[in-house]
Structure formats: C-alpha cells, structure tokens
Amino acid sequence: MTIFLLVIIYLAFISLGLPDSLLGAAWPVMQSDYGAPLETAGFLFMTIAGGTIISSLVSGKVLKQFGTGKVTCVSVLMTAGALLGFHFAPSVVWLIVCAIPLGLGAGAVDAGLNDYVATHYKAHHMSWLHCFWGVGATLGPIIMAQFISEENSWRNGYFVISGIQFALVIILLFTLPLWNRVKKNSNIPLNEETEDSKSVINDVEAKDVKPLQIKGVNLALASFLFYCGVEATVGLWGSSFLVNVKELPVAAAAGWVSFYYGGITIGRLITGFITFKMSNRTLIRMGQIIALAGAALLLLPLPSTFSLVGFIMIGLGLAPIFPCMLHETPTRFGKKHSQTIMGYQMAVAYTGSTFMPPLLGFIASHSTIGIFPFCLVVFVAAMLLSSEKLNAFLTKKDLLKRKDTSSGSNLIM
Template sequence: MSLYFLIVLFITFAASGLQYSVLGSVWPIVYRDFGVALSLVGYVNMIIAAGRVVASVYTDRLVGKYGTHKVASFGFVLICLGLFGYANCRSYAMLCIISIPLGFGEDFFLCSINTFSALHLRAKYANWLNMVWSLGATAGPYIMSLCLAGGAAWNAGYLVLALIQTGVLLLFLSSRGKWKEIPSVEVCSPGTRKKPMREAIRLKGMPVMVAALFCYTAIETTSALWASSYITIRKGLPDDVGALGTTFLFFGMTVGRFASGFISDRLGDKRMMHIGQALIAAGSLALFLLSGRTAVLASMAVLGFGCAPVFPCFIHYVPQVFGIGDTGSAVSLLMGSSQLATLLMPIAFGWIADLGGMGLYPFFQIFFAAVMMAALVYQRKHAMA
C-alpha cells in the first residue's frame, strides 16, 4: 500500500465521523427551536439506524459486485447530501426525512472500509484507523460549538461540516487508481460470490458475537446522543459544558485508540476489549458520583477511553472467529445487527428520560459493559470454531 493511499484512507475515515455525535450535542438547542419533546431525538436516531441496518445487510453483496471503492464513495456522497439537508432544515419533519440518506451513507462507507480493515490491516492500524474516526467525532461537536460561540445558528454549523465532507469526498475519489494497485484487495474484488445472510446467521458463535456488539453499540450511541442532556439536566451544568462533554467523550476515545495501537498486537484483541469494558464501567460510575465541570468532563474522557479499543479490536477479532472467507459476510451481519441497538436503545432511554429517569444514564453504560464482557467470555469458552 502506498503512503498516499493510507493518508487518503485515514483522512476519509476521520471525516466520516464528523457528524456522528453532533446532533446529540446540539439537541438541547434544536428541540427548543422546533418546539418538540426532548425524547424525539431518539426517533431521528432510529431513522438513521434503520438506514444503517439496511445498508449493512447489502454492503457485502455490493462490494462483491462493484468493489470497495465504489461502494464507499457512494456512501460518502449520501453523507454529504444528508449534511447539506440538515444545513437547510427548518422543521422536525424535515429533519426526519433528511436523516434517511445519512443513515444509508454512513454504513455503506463504514461497513465496506471496516471489512477491508479487518482483512488487510494489522491490529495497530485498525486501532489507529478507528482512532482518526474518533478524532473526527471529537472535532464535529467542537466545530459546531465554535459556530454557536460565534453567533451562528446550528444550521450554519452543519453547512460547515457539509463543505468539509465535500472536499474530503473529492480527495477519496482521487484515490480510485490506488485501490486497483493493492493485490490483497482481490479478496473483495467485484464478482466474488458472497455468503448469503441466512447462512452467515448460522455461523458458529454468531449469536454471541451479535449480542456483544449490540451491547457496545448501545453504550456508544446512548452516550453520543444523551450524555450532553444528562450533563445539563441532571448535573445542572451550562449547555456549553454539555456539548464539551460529548467532545471529551470522543477525545478520550481518540487518545485511547492512539495508545491501543501500540499495545494491541502484544495484548491481543480479547484482552484489549476486557480492559475497555472495565474502564467504561469506571467512567460511568465516576460520572454518577462526581459533580462539577472538571470532574464531569474527566469522567466523560475516561468513558471514551474505555470505549476506545472495543470496536476496532472486535472487528479485527472477527476473522479469528469465523475465518477469512466468511469475514465480509460476518462483518456486514454484525454491523447490521448492532444497528438495532442504535435504533432501539436511545429511544428506550428517551422514554425513561421523559419519565424523569435521566439519572439512570450511567447505569445503562455499566449494565451493557458487564453483559458484553460476559458474552465475550462465553464466546471464548463455548462458541469458537
């Protein structure tokens, strides 16, 4: 792989995370502008998640027919369209409609590139690839906060993000020739027959792996969507601190994935995931017990640091469980199934928040971290081929 190819891959993957946590960080402003209930952000998230579920199911088949670069490029085009739509959104109904292409685009891109990463990159590069995604997810709310601090509306912040993404899309399109120069990418070359989803579901160990990734996705999506509201409503801190909480979550994730890149090859995927799960529980407990701006932001950073190694190590672990030949189908199924957590958990927590249960947010994280750890321990003992 050429240096230019890796640079483009890392920049594009970073940019794909820009919009991920922005809606949650500005929702305390948006729901007041639209005059809707606080919990309705969960339905926007559900629409995005539904698109991601469908995209995940079909990504592996499309990659086999058209190749990784074409599918990833198409996904990025949809991301740009969605962000331009947000920049011109004037009602909650429009927000819901515009979210449809955004969900499809995110997983067409992420699923195709993550499959490529699992098959062709070492563990440390897989961690660093997801590190730059976290960097993008950190930068998104920060860019939005700068726009808000400058007196601009939240729509203007989304316009800035859309323009950035368009520039990155052009950069990714310029790398088309480099993809053809990678001999190993033939594993995902056009025309390759892929295992149908109905067969992938029956792979040994798949139910446990689905449950584990469901739990992690529940932790990450609930944090991205509700952490800001928890900080402002439950902890009584200002709106800007709530937005910073989301930034610190993904800053911790970024730093953690950078550090994980140096030790993941030595410690192994399973051990890295268990360390991350323990830190998620510790950060969530600290967030519940501590108060004040500094303590809350530090707790969010620890929570993000714990999330850091879990997803990249999980995806890198897939070929060890299912074999190289079934990795593409397995990743597509796992990512599609995990989006059920994105679809259901933020809505479920929104209902609890509306009933006055916002304070339960940290315990959501602790519960799912414990269940994921139990699932992976069970998988290692009983479900591996």
C-alpha cells in the same frame, strides 16, 4: 501505495465522523428557525439510524458486487448530497427526506472500510481508524459552532461540511484503481495470533454455510449490541445523571461528559501502539474490565469527583473494544464471510446505540435517572459475558482442531 490508500481511508473516517455530531450541535437554532417541537430531532436521528442499519445489513452483498472503493465513493457522495440538502431544506419534511441518504451512505462506508482495514491492515490501524472518527466527530460541532456564533447560520455550517465531503468524493474517484492494487498485493496476516487464527478460519471457510449459521456469530453480535448501548447511553444520559443525582451545574456536567469522549479518542490513539505488544483478545478483555470498574464506581456513594474518574475510566475502557472486535472479525469467522458479518455487526451496533438509550430514558422517566449506573453495569457485564463465551468457544474449537490434526499425523506415521 498501501500507505497512501490508508491515508485516504483515514480521511474517509474523519468525514464519517463529521456529520454524526452536527444535528445535536445545530438543533437549538434549527428548532427555532423551523418552529419545530424538541422531539423532532429524535425523529431525524431515528431516520438517519434506520438508514444506517438498512445499508449495513445489505452492505455485504453490495461490497462483494461493486468493491469497497466504488461503494465508499458513492456512499460519501450520498452523504455529501444529503448534507447539502440540509443546507437548502425549506421545511422539516425535507430534513427527514435528506436524512435517509445520510444514513444509507454512512452505514455502507462504515461497514466497508472496517472490513477492508480488518482484512488488509494490522490491528493498530483499526484503532487509529476509529480515533480519526473521533477527530471528525469533534470537528463537526466546532465548525458548526463557529458559523452559529459568527453568522447565526447553521445552514452555512452544513454547507461547509458538505463541501468537505464533496472534495473527498473527488479524491476517492481519482484513487479508485488503488483499492484493487492494494488488495492484490496485500499479504498482511489477519492478526498477530496466526497459529490460533488459521485453524478457525480454515474450518469456517471450508464449509459452505450462511454467515448467521456460523457458531459464535450471535455472541459477537450481542457484544456489539451491548458495547454501543453503553457508549451511547453514557453520551446521552451521563450529563442528566450528574445534574440530577450528583447535583452538578449543567455546564460542569457537560464538561465532564466531554472527558468521557476524550478518553475514548485518546484511548484509541494509545491502543494503536499497544497492539504491537498485546493481542486483540487481551485488549478487549482489559477494556471491558476497566469499563466495568468505571461503571461500578458511579454506583458507590462517593464524592462527585469520583464520578469524573468513573466517566474517564469508562471512556478509556471502551476505547479498544470496538476497533479490536472489528479487527477480529475475519480471524473469528473467516475472510470469506467477513464482509457480510461486518455489515451485520454494524447494523446490530447501530441498533444498540439507537434503541438502548431511549429504553433507559423511558424507564428513568417512570422511576429515576439514578438507575443510570445500574444499567451501565448490566450492559458492560453482558458484553463481557458474551465476549468471554465467544473466546471460550473459539479456544475449544481450536483445541479440537489441533487434536484432529495431531491424530491424523500419528496415523500417517
């Protein structure tokens, strides 16, 4: 029963990834059909991201009231309807209208499923969960490209992916009872670091405090902000850097950026197995160091081939960071607040991916795209610093807790 529900969750994450890369793949044809300016795609992206940020922020309360299963089912229904709306949209205005439920649905699914897996399953499942998101994000453009090349119809591409989402809604509807059963029967520890985690969790849950008042939450949010800033910045500006600075052909540059995404997807698949031997905290640190080394490699005046190595290193380095940080949430801050904090983390993550790449683009337009690797190094270094400060704080807190416990035991003796 637990495994069956996990399969459903994996399918839901594939469906979460499917729409994420559709707009970019279809926009060249959509722009021509609507006679819209190029920057309209940016407005659509911002609308979707805005909806995602809002739903992530309120997801804690919604999930507590209705449960993860129901919220996931309704949210996927919203995204399916929005994608169907894209298929029928007669104008850009209608695309913007449909982009709102698309973003709102995605944010709730993301926050809800991440928290559910972090709370009820072990760390390797979180890495594989985000690997399946990569599968969906890869399949979306492939499906769209097939319809554009054969029928020159982006609308049919949206229609088919909408159909896949509606099929998932039916599956989710019939499996709703499973969510509560697995929740009741789940006795999986929050992660393998049981001794370290218990003291932090019990200390946090013993106090009736608001999630944002818990010490260390701001450092966790900063880590998510800079992580997604790095991930999205490489995806958006990596090709431009390779073309304008390294003087690669456009097609070759696009291919090299695809290796970066391949590094993330394959890295997360591998990370799922490594979690059996290493803790989340170690994997996060190792990933950040590898990503920092890859970003530093882009800074050096080396032949362009080394840039490919740098992109792959950044992808492999980023692979374990996001899923492992998510899985650490209930361990760091307690199960009582994990749903709400997970929503905040997803909101800040989407904020990073929405605003940090355009900020770099704005600066580059007034200087040069050559600042790309410098910004990456700064972003990764800031993420590493925030993460390590949080680790130091939690370690110190745990030591103090153990001292208090030890003192109490001595007094009793």
